[in-house]
Amino acid sequence: MQRERRRDPYPWTREIPVGVALAAGFAIVAGLQLGRSLANLVAGVGWTWPDPDAGKFSSPIGTAFWTSLSGVVTGDSSAGLAQQEVSNGRLAGPSLTWGCLVVTELLVVVVLGWLAIFILQRWGPGRMRGMATSAEAERMLGVARLRKVAGIVRPDLHGKHANPAPTTSVDGLAGRVQRTPGEAAEEPGPQLGRRLSPWLVAGRGTKEKR
Known part of the structure; x- marks a missing residue:
């Protein structure tokens, strides 16, 4: 975001909208051919595709890909196919062809709409800048991240050297005795007059007797 403030953005021209329109148009045309091929596949003929050798030049698409569109839209499932594919069996009828065309075109429209929403949210002018994605x-x-760094965030609870419940040890003449915190809390507190001079303790006791 700071980098965009320091430079002048290149203004959008017609190249990007034209490119998007051409890509969407080609996807719709390809959906028509896919729908016709799907109809022939359902009819039992097998997967068919327009003859790439038809026309003036040979390519993966060929001119039959474009010239057969009018026949495919009218329900002719043999338009643009090679003669060998047409003679292999009975091709799909108009009703089946139209049904498969509707299905494939709906799928194409849904995919294009999802791509458009994703692109606008990711790179569109109204996108959230400087914000992390949910992922x-x-x-x-x-x-998962919190569990992974639990030993760093709370080393007293999840660290490698986390101590168990502390104990209070008392060293006596008879040996070392381990006491729990509860037992240590029951010990009497410091007595009044402890570590005082003898004459102060004697004087305090005399005053209390009076």
């Missing part, structure tokens, strides 16, 4: 936030602040 990035989950990777950095999710439960």
Whole structure:
């Protein structure tokens, strides 16, 4: 975001909208050919595709890919196919062809709409700048990340050297005795007059007797 403030953005011209329109148009045309091929596949003929050798030049698409569109739209499932594929069996009828065309075109429209929404949210003018995505936030602040760094965040609870319940040890003449914190809390507190001079303790006791 700071880098965009320091430079002048290149203004959008017609190249990007034209490119998007051409890509969407080609996807719709390819959906028509896929629908016709799907119809022939359902009819039992097998997968068919327009003859790439038809026309003035040979290519993976060929001119039959474009010239057969009018026949495919009218329900002719043999338009643009090679003669060998047409003679192999009975091709799909108009009703089956139209049904498969509708299905494939709906799928194409759904995919194009999803791509458009994704591109606008990711690179569009109204996108959130400087914000992490949900996947990035989950990777950095999710439960898996917190469990992974638990020994660093709370070393007293999840560290390698986390101590058990502390104990109070008392060393006596008879040996060393381990006491729990509860037992240590039951010991009497410091007595009044402890570590005082003898004459102060004697004087305090005399005053209390009076």
